[in-house]
Amino acid sequence: MRPGKLIIEIKGPGTLDALSQAALGSRLQARIETLAVDRNDVVSKGDVLGRLAFDELAGGLAAAEASAHASERAVDTAGAERDHALASLDKARATHERQVALVAKGVASQAGLDDAAAIFRQAQADLVRARRAIEQAEAEREAARARIAVARAQLDDSVLRAPIDGIVISRTHHPGEVVAPGSEPLRIADPTSLVLNARLDESAIASVQAGQLAHIRFSGFETPINGHVLRLGREVDEETREFELDIALDRLPPNWALGQRGTVRIEVEERPDVLTVPQTPGTPRRRTRGLARAERAGRWQAVTLGSAGGARVEVRGGLEGGDIVLAPEGLHPFMRLRVADSTP
Template sequence: MNVQPGLDQFLSLEAPLPRPRRRRGLRLAALAAAVLAIGFVGVRYFYPHAVEGEVLRPGMLDVELQGPGTLSALTEASVGSRIQARIEELAVDRNDVVAKGETLARLAFDDLSGEFDAAEASAHAAERTVSVAQAERDRAVATLEKARATHERQVALLAKGVASEAGLEDALATRRQAEADLARAGRAVEQAEAERDAATARIAVARAQLDDSVLRAPISGVVVSRTHHVGEVLTPGSEVLHLVDPASLVLTARLDESVISAVLPGQAARVTFTRAEDPISGHVLRLRREVDEETREFEIDITLDTLPANWALGQRAMARIMIERRGPVLTVPTSFLVWCDGRPGVWVATRARARWREVTLGEAGAKRVEIRRGLDAGQKILKPGDLYPFMRVRLAGPAT
């Protein structure tokens, strides 16, 4: 009868036995977490990480200005048609090199030959008309001289009482008629000469049109574009070919107006074209005396010592103009700068720990920038990467 309560009491006493096992598991987990935390902290703050960098030392700095630009030409020409005609022949194509005066294209102008022949025929006829009119004028001059002499003789005879009044009047009428004939002959000569000049002008027009049907190179250079093909009909003013003198190619670069006083003709420059391996040297040719009202930029022309293997008008490039050589000054690579809340700074290694140091920048060069305040010679500067404050570091070597 009393067996069951004893069993229940036994069972109630044995139930709490698994709890010590859970406590042991929690203690092991906490120990493992502590070990991991200690390992993480050790790796993060006590294990030295190799970081690229350099020891800061004074050196020379080439102060440069940088600006984008496009390739343009100082000598170029557009070859087009002055008449409406069909292209009969194209002697050149893109990339062809041509000499000044070389025939580039011929236009078919079917009515031109007939107009030229007609103009020449009219000129010959007008020349003959001038000759006939001049002969008539010479005859009128001779007739007038005879009439004048007769009239003067009749006046003398009338004074002696030998001639009559009627004879004098007839001589005077003959003289006046001769004078009128001479005036008419003179006007005929003038009209004939005017017709001859008009015919000559028509010949000049026809010859000019004939010359316009042959398109010649106005400059020596390279054909950079062709906009029409054989068989197409051109209207007056249509461009057929565009020529450029490669010797006149320049890079037109844009700079902010704030540096206009620092740029002078003759300054050394380096130009890097898109995808070019090495920069091309050159120098500033001239400054353009106009500032864009919207961008507040001005343009400069840079002549190139050599041209890229493949060039094209309008090709983009980056220009660097050296305006000053300063030194010795402290400089850091521009890739080492790290901005924090709009302030420039550099990671430095102090007592083998990484720390960010705010700096004051000075002049800038192609790859380095002057540090005016914030760093001292001999300090170790680090290349940015996965750095964080108080990270244990060791200098692995110069940054690349």
């Protein structure tokens, strides 16, 4: 054994997830008219992926537009009536002022003045009524415009557009089927946002930092994929006492699927000049891990192990540099051994 570099690693399970994904559906019950994409199709933001049939909404939009046109004409009519009331009020005011002057000079009767005052008050009331009619017509016009906006928004919902760049990962319906509010006929994920959502025991939270090198191995794939710690979760599960973290991948496996299971090894520390042995060294005796040493004729030797990294584990006590460690299988105490000459 010779001291060497040991990279301390923390290992944990995880599942593949996408930070950027979107579901396409309907807020109303509708029939699927067309679906232009299927699973694994690549789409760009804004692409039309399908259409929903909303026949009754088209009629509602037409009715709202007709109501808006009628309310516009009502506003114009009320405005004309207001102008007429203003003109009548100006005339009634002038007549009343003239009658007041004539009565003061004694050339007009009080009855004429009373008639002029009544006409003036009526003209004022007509103007107030005309202004209220304008306000009501304008309110009806705004309500009609709001109904148009709602109808157009609902009709726009009938067109399924890609909200992000990505790949169609799920298609659960077909043309002709009726979708309920909240259902998701299509789901899209951006492959550039894929991460391994890993879980580690809370005891490791002090050792893990963003940017640390990671090695990910997915089930069914022999070759590991490199990556790095992207971000740490800030919540520990109360039952499992685990926290989550996202691992960014340098590349994706040839075939991938959201929810795919993997295992991550995170390099958290590098230690130089450390004695190490394979991860599964020796055999236990009286609950103590031990190894066979050639210098002692294969005698069992208790060892103290430390941190692990890769396929090796740190030896903190029981061995020294230069010791020859033997695999324990097939050995017994005081067995005669011969060390082979390693000289070429």
